[in-house]
Amino acid sequence: MFFILMVFFSTNVYAKNTWIVRDIKLEGLKHVAAKEVFRNLVFNIGSKISKNDIKNSILALFKTKKFENIRVISSSNILIFKLQERPLIQNIFITGNSMIQDTVLKKYLTQLEIDHGFFLNPFHIKIFKKNIRQFYHDHGKYACNIKILSIPHTDHTIDLKIIISEGSLTYLNKIKIFGNDHFSGDKIISLFELNHHNIWWNIFEKNFYSYKKLQQGLKKLKDFYLNQGYFYFKIKQHNIHFSKNKNKVDIIIDIFEGHQYKISRFLIHGSVFNHYNDILNIVNLHNDELYNQEKIYSIVNDIKKLLFQYGYIKSQVILSPQINHRDKTIILNFNIDLQKRYFVRKIYFSGNKITKNFVLQRKMQQSEGEYFNIKKVENGKKKLEKTGYFKHVNVMYNIFSDKLRQIDVIYQVEEQSTGSVNFGLGYGFDSGLSFNSIISQDNLFGSGNNLNTNVTVNKYQKYADLSIGYPYFFSKKTEFNTRIFYSNKKYHLDDEENIFKKTYGIESNLGFRINDTDIVNIGTGYAHNAIKKFYDQKNHTFLKSNTSNSDSLINDANKNNLLNDYTISYSWMHDSLKYLYFPIFGNRTYISAKHTIPGSDNHFYKIIFDKVKYTPLNKKKNFIFLYHVHMGIGHGFKKHRLPFYENFSINNFNNIRGFQSETIGPKTIFDDIISKNCIQKEDNQLCESNRSIGGNAVIISNFELITPIPLINKKYSQFLRSSFFIDVGNIWNTNINNIQDVDSSTFSMLHNLKNTYSSFGVSLQWFSPIGPLVFSYAHPIQKNHDRQLEPFQFNIGKNW
Known part of the structure; x- marks a missing residue:
């Protein structure tokens, strides 16, 4: 569609360069108001005009995108504008689309002004068809067809009917390589994502063209x-041949390989x-080393980065190779021009609408x-x-004065929520109804500063x-952290015996940052523990014993069974993980010690020693x-035992x-085999509690292979992870030497380090709006004889 402009002037008009307009008449208007037309004219009635004024007025009217054709006739100094409007769009109907939703198409149509109340613009129609067709081509549908039909009405309005025939996917049939003498065709074809063979996680997806x-x-x-080393390699040509139906x-x-x-x-x-x-x-190049363009370009970039560190932001590194065709050798010349050195002004x-400037400023290493x-x-x-305060952080540079060699650095941030209010309600077989509330703000x-409850x-x-x-x-x-706490906990030993412990206290620590990855902490703590043993006597017989952990614990306390512990703690942490959530490489090592005074x-x-390490197995870092x-x-020490409430236990x-929560490690052994809270041990009359009370030693190891998720689009990989894992470990109580010397409150231990728990399985991690969620399914390799298993598990917040 194109526009035809015809301007007629009478002979007497052409005889003069300028004249005075006596009147202006408009013909052909349907939907455009006369006022709008007059507003776009560069003259009025009574104005002295020339031919250029008429041309400029016509151009101004065309810029409104409301007219398809304009003719101007002049007779006796009266101008008659014969206007042909473009049709006005009334309704739009879309059919045949499945890959693109109607809402997406309509939003794009509106952006192109192809919508109800807009005048039809043929150029915008072309853009729409071109871009939608390109979308289908990018998704492998080259047989797609897009038709746009206009249905006119008597009032000079139209309905548009957009008919999309998406067609089938165009699959790769074969790739043929010519000119390859040094590498096989299969090797070359493997470089293309269009090759026939799919990697295992996309086994169900054919490679479309x-x-x-x-x-x-x-x-x-x-x-x-x-x-x-093939310095003169080039692709001579590549040809694409579609089948008749383009499927x-x-x-x-x-190709031309040339010589190395x-x-x-x-x-x-x-x-x-x-x-x-x-x-x-x-420039780590060696004599007689094969020419490697990627390595050489990397060297050039590294030189520029080095010079950037010293303020040479406009430095140039130009490569000038000298070729010896007879010996097939190259002398590489690195021509370096430092140019000016810049200061940060x-x-x-x-x-940062919420976060104060000084919070960002103290993170800076660069100084003004x-x-x-x-x-x-x-x-x-x-x-x-x-x-974790920001969703995105970008850095921009602005040369303030080239003469004064001054540059400004601008950090553009997009803030995200740093606070959360979570409430949880659950039910457990042992714990019954459970309520949990967490309120946190990491950027108070x-x-x-951070505040958590x-x-x-x-x-x-x-x-x-x-x-x-x-x-x-x-x-x-330096950093400072402090915590106050209160706990009222019941330790269930059997149907008759329980220990109740009320605790309150405070912990504080002062951290000293050694560098960007290492921090040393020293802290103090105080805990007041009120312990009470409750026994409901019934007609049960118990094994006799000379010692009892719970009895000895209470005997060590004062007459009111009150224990006051004053502690000093030390810790060192190294954290070089890339990303807080879903790290892709680096390690975090944590060593801590605590003792009473x-x-x-x-x-x-x-x-305690804790270490996690992520090692990428490929360049894309999707296998880790x-x-x-x-x-x-x-x-x-000093003839005291480790208090039972300081025992190690399994957590998320x-x-x-x-394995079921709190079932790994030492448990209470008693002789009441009728109790509903215990499991009878094999070949004897002893009964072992369902729940572990922990121990004074723990070793747990987790091995995981993180892999791409099958059939999931790559763009979701930053929110979803899958892995195969092997877990192994246990908790021990090394303070008990004789498992036969027990009574109703004695803590048992496993015989030796060989008696461990282990499992293998698969895991799915999702970085959800409420934090990391972890789903796992595991099968035991080595397990306890009671088979307290839980194959499927779900955790919130776990992220090694």
Whole structure:
């Protein structure tokens, strides 16, 4: 569709350059108001005009996109505008689309002004058809067809009927390679995502043809040869042949390999001052090394990054190869021009509506007034990302004055919610109805401080705590955390015996940051424990014993069964994980120790070692090996035992999947085999409690292979993870030497370290709006004789 412009002038008009308009008449208007037409004219009645004024008026009317044709007739200084409007769109009907939802199409149509109340614009129709067709092509549907029919009405309005025939997918039939002498056709075809063979997680998906994928494959092919020394490699041509119905495609690629070239030596040119040795270390090329374009370009980028660290933001590194065709060698010349060195004038922050500027400022390594250092600037970006306050962090640079060599750094952030209010209600076979409430704010009033509260109530426990943290206490390298807590817990031994423990206390620690990844903490704590043993005597007989853990524990307390513990703790943590949630590489190591000090009613120490490491197995970092180990040991001294409430236990962060919660480790043994809360031991009359009371030693290891999720689009990989795992470990009580010497409250132990629990299975992790959710299905390898299994498990918040 095109526009025809016809302007007629009478002979007397052409005889004059200008004239005065006596009147203006409009003909052909349907939906456009006359006022709008007159508003776009560059003259009025009585104006002195020329031919150019009429042309400009016509152009102004066409710019409204409401007219298809305009004719202007002049007679006796009267201008008559004969206007042909474009039809007005009344309704739009869409049929045949399944890949694209109606709402998406209608939104795009509205953006192109193809909607009710708009005048039909043929150019916008072309854009719509072109882009929708390209969408289907990108998704492998080259047989698609898009028709747009106009249904006119008598009032100069139309209905548009958009008919989409999506067609079937166009699959790759074959790829033929010509000109390859040094590499097999299969090797070359494997470089293309269009190859016939699918990786295991997409086994059900055929490879459809896509022009974008083909171009990506051709680039990979060229890079492959250039990285193998074939300096003059080129793709001579590639031809694409569709079948008649476009459901299959054949691709023919003709290449020229050429000869392999080696690097004989390299030279560094330019005034690089005292940076020569650093640059020399970056250019790790050796004589007679095959030419590798990827490696050489990487060297160039590394040189630029190095110079960026010293403020040379406009430095240039130009490669100039000298070719020796006879010897098939190359001399590489690195021509370096440092140009100007820039200072940072100001550091700005934008987008932080809640978080205070000083919170962002204290994360900066780059200082104002110093030479610009890209490494420090990027480290500032990483630190901001690691806070968890921001959804996105971008860095921009603005040269304030080229003459003064000044640059401004702008951090653009997009804030996200840092607080949560969670309430949980559940029911457990042992614990009955359970209520849990967690309120947390990691960026309190935008100050960077954090506040957390936790309340848990069930049959066995009432617990509450309040903690607050100051990441920057009195300097950038110190942090302070404190917590107050209250607990009222019931330890169920059997149907007649229970221990009730009420605890309140406070813990505080001061952290000293050594560097970006390491922090050392020292802390103090106080806990007041009120312990009461309740016994409902019935006609049961018990095994006799000279010792009892629970009795000895109470005997160690004062007459009111009150225990006051004063502790000092020490810890060191190294954290180099990439990303807080769903890390892809790095490790986190945590070592801590805690012991009581004089004045405590108990005398004990505990040591914990925890390490997790992520190792990528490929360049895409979608295959990752995860190793996690958790070890702990605790003992009493001065003839004291480790208090039972300080025992190690299994939790969501250190567990062996596939086994019921709180069933791993030492348990209470008693002789009441009728009790509903115990399991009869094999070949004797002893009964073992359902629930473990923990022990003073623990070793747990988790091995996981993180893999792409089958049949899931790549864009969801940052929210979903799957893995295969093996878990192994146990909890022991090393303070008991004779398992036969027990009574109704004696804690049993497993015989030796060989008696461990282990399992294997699969896991799915989802980073949901409420935090990480973990689903797992496990099968035991080695298990306890009571078979207290739980194959399917679900946890909230676990993220090694």
